[in-house]
Amino acid sequence: MSKTLFDKVWDSHVVHKIKDGPDVLFIDRHMVHEVTSPVAFLGLKKRGIKVLFPKKTFATADHNTPTVNQHLPVKDPLSANQLLALEKNSKLHGISYWGLGHEKNGIVHVVGPEYGITQPGATIVCGDSHTSTHGAFGAIAFGIGTSEVEMVLSTQCIMQPKPKTMRITIDGKLNKGVSPKDVALFIISELSTSGATGYFVEYSGEVFRDMSMEGRMTVCNLSIEMGARGGMIAPDAKTYDYIKDREYTPKKENWIKAMKYWNTLASDQDAIFDKELKFYGESINPMITYGTNPGMGMGISKEIPLAKNQDGGIETYKKSLSYMNFSEGQSMIGKNIDFVFLGSCTNGRIEDFREFTKIIKGRKKASNVTAWLVPGSHQVEKAIKDEGLLDILIESGFELREPGCSACLAMNDDKIPSGKYAVSTSNRNFEGRQGPGSRTLLASPLVAAAAAVTGKITDPRTLY
Amino acid sequence: MAYEKFKILKSNCVPLPIENIDTDQIIPARFLKATERVGFGDNLFRDWRYNSDDTQKKDFVLNNKKFDGKILVGGKNFGSGSSREHAAWAIYDYGFRCVISSFFADIFRGNCLNIGVLPVQVSAEFLDKIFQVVFDDPKSEIIVSLLDQTVTIVKLNISEPFEINSYKKNNMLNGYDDIDYLVNIKDTIKKFSKTTPL
Ligand code: SF4
Numbered sequence: 001m002s003k004t005l006f007d008k009v010w011d012s013h014v015v016h017k018i019k020d021g022p023d024v025l026f027i028d029r030h031m032v033h034e035v036t037s038p039v040a041f042l043g044l045k046k047r048g049i050k051v052l053f054p055k056k057t058f059a060t061a062d063h064n065t066p067t068v069n070q071h072l073p074v075k076d077p078l079s080a081n082q083l084l085a086l087e088k089n090s091k092l093h094g095i096s097y098w099g100l101g102h103e104k105n106g107i108v109h110v111v112g113p114e115y116g117i118t119q120p121g122a123t124i125v126c127g128d129s130h131t132s133t134h135g136a137f138g139a140i141a142f143g144i145g146t147s148e149v150e151m152v153l154s155t156q157c158i159m160q161p162k163p164k165t166m167r168i169t170i171d172g173k174l175n176k177g178v179s180p181k182d183v184a185l186f187i188i189s190e191l192s193t194s195g196a197t198g199y200f201v202e203y204s205g206e207v208f209r210d211m212s213m214e215g216r217m218t219v220c221n222l223s224i225e226m227g228a229r230g231g232m233i234a235p236d237a238k239t240y241d242y243i244k245d246r247e248y249t250p251k252k253e254n255w256i257k258a259m260k261y262w263n264t265l266a267s268d269q270d271a272i273f274d275k276e277l278k279f280y281g282e283s284i285n286p287m288i289t290y291g292t293n294p295g296m297g298m299g300i301s302k303e304i305p306l307a308k309n310q311d312g313g314i315e316t317y318k319k320s321l322s323y324m325n326f327s328e329g330q331s332m333i334g335k336n337i338d339f340v341f342l343g344s345c346t347n348g349r350i351e352d353f354r355e356f357t358k359i360i361k362g363r364k365k366a367s368n369v370t371a372w373l374v375p376g377s378h379q380v381e382k383a384i385k386d387e388g389l390l391d392i393l394i395e396s397g398f399e400l401r402e403p404g405c406s407a408c409l410a411m412n413d414d415k416i417p418s419g420k421y422a423v424s425t426s427n428r429n430f431e432g433r434q435g436p437g438s439r440t441l442l443a444s445p446l447v448a449a450a451a452a453v454t455g456k457i458t459d460p461r462t463l464y
Numbered sequence: 465m466a467y468e469k470f471k472i473l474k475s476n477c478v479p480l481p482i483e484n485i486d487t488d489q490i491i492p493a494r495f496l497k498a499t500e501r502v503g504f505g506d507n508l509f510r511d512w513r514y515n516s517d518d519t520q521k522k523d524f525v526l527n528n529k530k531f532d533g534k535i536l537v538g539g540k541n542f543g544s545g546s547s548r549e550h551a552a553w554a555i556y557d558y559g560f561r562c563v564i565s566s567f568f569a570d571i572f573r574g575n576c577l578n579i580g581v582l583p584v585q586v587s588a589e590f591l592d593k594i595f596q597v598v599f600d601d602p603k604s605e606i607i608v609s610l611l612d613q614t615v616t617i618v619k620l621n622i623s624e625p626f627e628i629n630s631y632k633k634n635n636m637l638n639g640y641d642d643i644d645y646l647v648n649i650k651d652t653i654k655k656f657s658k659t660t661p662l
Contacts, residue, residue: 015656016649021631024646026653028662036548038499047643052650053657064497078497085499122662129547129571145549145575147641155646157653160574161629193484194541197570227544229570261661293484293544313539316483409493409546418516430488430545432511 002268005234006165006200009140013123015157022159028122030152031108032059034086036127040150041089051093051153058117059090060098062107064411067374067401070100106377106403109133109345114379116246120235120262130345132223135232136216137239138265142230163229164274166199170207172281177461180215181347181444184222185287185297193295197227207281208233213242214351221346222427225294234266286460288332289429289442292320300459304330323431324439332457339422340371340452342445344408347425348376350383352445357392359449359463365397366455372414373398374406410435423451467580469639473562473608477535478525479598485538486545491554504550505557530602537594538565543572552576562608566591577632584608584615590624
């Protein structure tokens with residue numbers, strides 16, 4: 001029987017099927033960070049069990065870490081305590097641990113691919129919803145809760161009902177100034193934040209084939225924002241080029257063997273998806289969000305939609321606009337902003353910094369803007385320096401911070417003050433996500449750069 | 465972690481007729497720093513419940529003495545956003561045992577089932593009726609029977625069935641968790657691991 005890419009990977013990992021219940025799914029790679037793991041480790045202790053396969057588990061510290069002065073002790077005692085717990089738990093169970101200051105440290109979904117932990121055909125989980133990022137390599141990757149973290153630590157399995165499948169095909173070419181982030185925000189604005197709930201998405205078509213691995217990661221990362229469990233893209237030559245010779249990828253004959261398997265990982269011609277959607281690359285423009293969920297996005301030069309044209313609850317919609325202090329029918333262009341955040345597992349990779357510097361080069365940071373530029377990992381940070389991007393940033397009046405999740409969820413000191421507007425390349429614009437009372441406008445690194453140098457919401461296409 | 469068994473729950477409820485209630489509202493990120501599961505109930509809906517000076521926001525439903533009970537009723541797409549199980553813990557630790565909505569986000573639903581909060585998905589019409597009845601009379605009771613998989617608005621004497629797979633149902637009826645199950649099939653898992661390429 002013909003199968004989708006998703007079916008192939010899923011079916012080959014089912015250890016056991018429970019009648020009218022979930023599948024017991026074997027997990028190849030488990031990524032762990034400080035926030036969602038301590039209670040799971042505590043659970044193991046209470047049950048008196050050890051991690052079953054420590055070599056399949058990888059820990060990094062990212063959510064709580066400061067992005068300045070990482071060489072000094074962490075000031076916030078609660079954060080310091082959580083970081084210490086991860087270090088101790090990793091040591092106790094023999095898990096590789098890339099803590100603060102370690103050269104491989106960075107955001108969990110950035111370092112996984114960087115070191116080749118992420119591979120095609122693998123099942124990957126982490127106690128973080130944006131685990132969907134790793135799907136860019138043709139892996140089944142999704143976020144799990146702490147009870148499930150405990151399950152994977154203790155048995156390397158989780159119990160999940162098999163989701164339905166959806167294919168989103170986008171053919172054609174992307175317009176100038178349109179980036180992978182815009183593609184994702186466009187899809188979410190079409191589907192809403194619950195449009196793909198219950199589904200696992202495969203992205204296909206020319207637009208994704210043409211996209212770099214970094215871009216594919218951005219798109220898969222945002223799958224969760226339309227409600228999907230995850231998103232994936234079939235591996236191809238670009239995937240293999242990216243992962244070849246990385247620390248954890250197979251070498252020599254094992255590589256050849258792995259390639260043979262990976263080459264079978266595409267949806268069969270006549271595979272049937274539970275749902276199919278098609279869009280055209282040319283119809284996508286640079287996007288920005290105006291509300292308090294990622295589905296409330298629009299082309300940057302458009303006007304905020306009217307409440308009466310909403311499918312959902314009008315009251316909820318109005319509440320959201322009032323939180324943002326925006327009104328229906330208002331245009332966003334020219335609106336003053338206060339902060340720019342470039343970073344996160346959505347847009348904290350080297351390509352994002354390259355895009356950002358393209359716009360700011362030869363211009364100066366606007367005086368009304370505070371900019372936080374946060375690389376996703378030390379490897380990204382190093383590349384920024386090696387490629388001379390840091391010089392361009394400094395020349396334009398910007399500074400670079402140290403790696404971490406930072407203002408994406410504002411668990412450390414990087415909090416946007418109440419009432420302030422931030423153009424952010426991260427993934428969520430929920431109320432208070434970037435600090436109590438903060439107002440987030442999600443956008444691509446290009447839109448963020450345009451805002452950073454003009455101090456306002458600006459169409460980046462006017463700055464080329 | 466063990467949780468209270470769930471068979472039949474008869475309770476009045478707390479209405480929250482807002483759509484897309486995300487996990488950052490249920491429990492803001494700055495309260496995720498604990499290394500043990502303690503104190504989450506206090507910070508449930510923290511920023512909707514309290515002003516920045518920690519005084520209560522009078523108009524928020526959890527601060528309204530008229531409404532109480534073990535059932536939380538929320539608008540469509542409840543629990544979207546992050547995978548933080550802390551959101552489900554906050555709901556459980558506050559004292560809720562059941563959340564009713566017309567649509568749940570995936571990971572949140574799974575997290576609830578894993579820790580003993582029953583997510584009950586009803587039709588949009590039925591949800592509206594619950595809101596109406598409860599706003600009319602906050603003492604109106606709802607019966608959620610996991611045994612029969614039905615939810616009943618006592619005052620109107622109307623019921624609707626809800627879905628749950630029989631494995632999860634059995635777990636909740638007995639207070640079991642998945643790890644007990646998985647630990648029991650460890651040998652099968654170990655054998656399976658030898659066949660995987662990674
Ligand atoms: S950058 Fe944001 S979304 Fe990504 S792992 Fe960190 S907190 Fe989660």
